[in-house]
Amino acid sequence: MSFTSTTTETIRTSNTLSSNQKNAPIDQQIANIIRTEHSLNIGSSIHFHDGADKEGVLMLPESSRKRLEDGGIDLSAGYPEIPDVLEIPIFVDEAHAIRAEDVPYIERGKNADPEKKALLGAAKEVIHLTKNVGTEIVGLQLADLTDQQKDELALLVAERVVVFFRDQKLPPTKQHELGSYLGNVEVHPQTPHVTGLPGATVIWNDFKLKKGMVLNYANANLSNWDPIRNKSIGNQTWHTDLVHEHQPAGYTHLHLDAIPKSGGDTLWASGYGAYDKLSDEFKRFLDGKKAVYISAHAYLDRNDPLGGPKKIERIHPLVRTHPATGWKFLAVNRSMTRRIVGLSPVESDLILNYLFDVYEKNADLQIRFKWTSSEEGCGTSAIWDNRVSQHRNIWDHEGEEPRHGTRVTSLAEVPFFDPDSKSQREALGRPIHQWD
Ligand SMILES: [Fe+2]
Numbered sequence: 432m433s434f435t436s437t438t439t440e441t442i443r444t445s446n447t448l449s450s451n452q453k454n455a456p457i458d459q460q461i462a463n464i465i466r467t468e469h470s471l472n473i474g475s476s477i478h479f480h481d482g483a484d485k486e487g488v489l490m491l492p493e494s495s496r497k498r499l500e501d502g503g504i505d506l507s508a509g510y511p512e513i514p515d516v517l518e519i520p521i522f523v524d525e526a527h528a529i530r531a532e533d534v535p536y537i538e539r540g541k542n543a544d545p546e547k548k549a550l551l552g553a554a555k556e557v558i559h560l561t562k563n564v565g566t567e568i569v570g571l572q573l574a575d576l577t578d579q580q581k582d583e584l585a586l587l588v589a590e591r592v593v594v595f596f597r598d599q600k601l602p603p604t605k606q607h608e609l610g611s612y613l614g615n616v617e618v619h620p621q622t623p624h625v626t627g628l629p630g631a632t633v634i635w636n637d638f639k640l641k642k643g644m645v646l647n648y649a650n651a652n653l654s655n656w657d658p659i660r661n662k663s664i665g666n667q668t669w670h671t672d673l674v675h676e677h678q679p680a681g682y683t684h685l686h687l688d689a690i691p692k693s694g695g696d697t698l699w700a701s702g703y704g705a706y707d708k709l710s711d712e713f714k715r716f717l718d719g720k721k722a723v724y725i726s727a728h729a730y731l732d733r734n735d736p737l738g739g740p741k742k743i744e745r746i747h748p749l750v751r752t753h754p755a756t757g758w759k760f761l762a763v764n765r766s767m768t769r770r771i772v773g774l775s776p777v778e779s780d781l782i783l784n785y786l787f788d789v790y791e792k793n794a795d796l797q798i799r800f801k802w803t804s805s806e807e808g809c810g811t812s813a814i815w816d817n818r819v820s821q822h823r824n825i826w827d828h829e830g831e832e833p834r835h836g837t838r839v840t841s842l843a844e845v846p847f848f849d850p851d852s853k854s855q856r857e858a859l860g861r862p863i864h865q866w867d
Pocket residue numbers: 666670671672822
């Protein structure tokens with residue numbers, strides 16, 4: 432809920448504060464109330480209690496429970512685990528300070544064998560699902576990859592945007608291990624994770640619906656038209672994860688262990704391709720520009736705590752260069768790119784809306800993936816390069832069949848733009864249309 436008169440009434444009548452707390456500065460009093468009044472949430476209709484969830488463990492799909500238990504996850508206290516309420520930042524300055532400093536990042540794809548012989552040579556089959564985006568690897572288990580194969584996988588993901596592995600036996604701990612190899616695993620301050628394994632984020636709309644998320648067939652897509660008026664719900668809107676981070680998300684790995692027979696697909700779109708759809712003149716205009724990126728979650732302004740939810744904001748290049756492929760890509764998304772630095776609001780809105788459309792409307796830059804695994808007791812993994820893509824989930828199954836998974840996100844480099852880098856088509860020697 433937003434900070435409304437109901438909230439101020441709660442503050443006025445709250446008996447939960449000690450006399451010391453009542454004498455504390457107003458921002459601290461508000462933080463105390465939010466931490467002790469579990470009915471209060473900032474900018475969200477979902478009501479989580481901290482700790483492992485007793486109700487959640489009872490809702491677990493059979494296949495998910497088996498994967499978790501076989502993988503050594505102790506579910507006796509509950510599932511999923513919600514971060515300790517004392518650890519969740521209340522104010523946007525606190526949230527902004529998380530991971531604000533440079534941390535070393537090793538780009539695993541950078542020195543990999545460009546032919547990827549160790550990885551592709553060991554696969555039973557390698558299927559390029561569309562010309563520009565998405566490759567499926569058949570006959571390899573992610574849990575068994577050597578470091579050399581992991582390096583080659585990183586490069587393949589960086590080139591193909593997203594790579595899929597069906598029929599995987601993958602405990603969450605192994606998924607977490609792979610994520611740690613590919614970058615710095617993100618631990619989210621708010622979202623539920625696998626019990627005892629922070630960094631293995633739980634992707635489970637059925638659980639959020641139980642906790643108050645308002646998602647239905649009629650509102651699921653509204654924010655694809657107008658994210659300002661309509662909140663993004665349950666990953667239905669085209670978006671890129673964690674773009675507000677100082678070092679935003681790179682290789683990102685979602686493993687689904689409960690998959691609807693029909694529906695629940697995910698779409699990805701390529702940022703290399705989106706950039707290459709622009710004219711040379713427009714590319715030149717955008718190269719070197721910067722934009723303001725916002726967080727998905729909201730906090731409060733310490734200096735204006737009753738002023739409503741505030742997002743974390745960070746500035747990054749609008750056109751970036753990928754450290755492994757060296758290709759330029761367009762780094763915008765409708766959900767979380769707020770404005771282009773240096774332009775008037777009208778100019779910025781006009782250009783950004785066009786760039787969002789380029790990403791969202793060019794089907795030759797996209798893939799729609801059906802997650803089905805054919806082997807009993809196995810799940811399906813998608814590893815995408817979050818830097819060079821947008822994605823969205825489709826909630827057409829409307830929760831009639833369970834859908835559950837775990838996501839491990841590897842944070843990558845501080846974003847950069849190399850003016851000497853090339854676009855994907857330029858680097859690959861593919862034709863580039865010249866407009867008169
Ligand atoms: Fe996402």
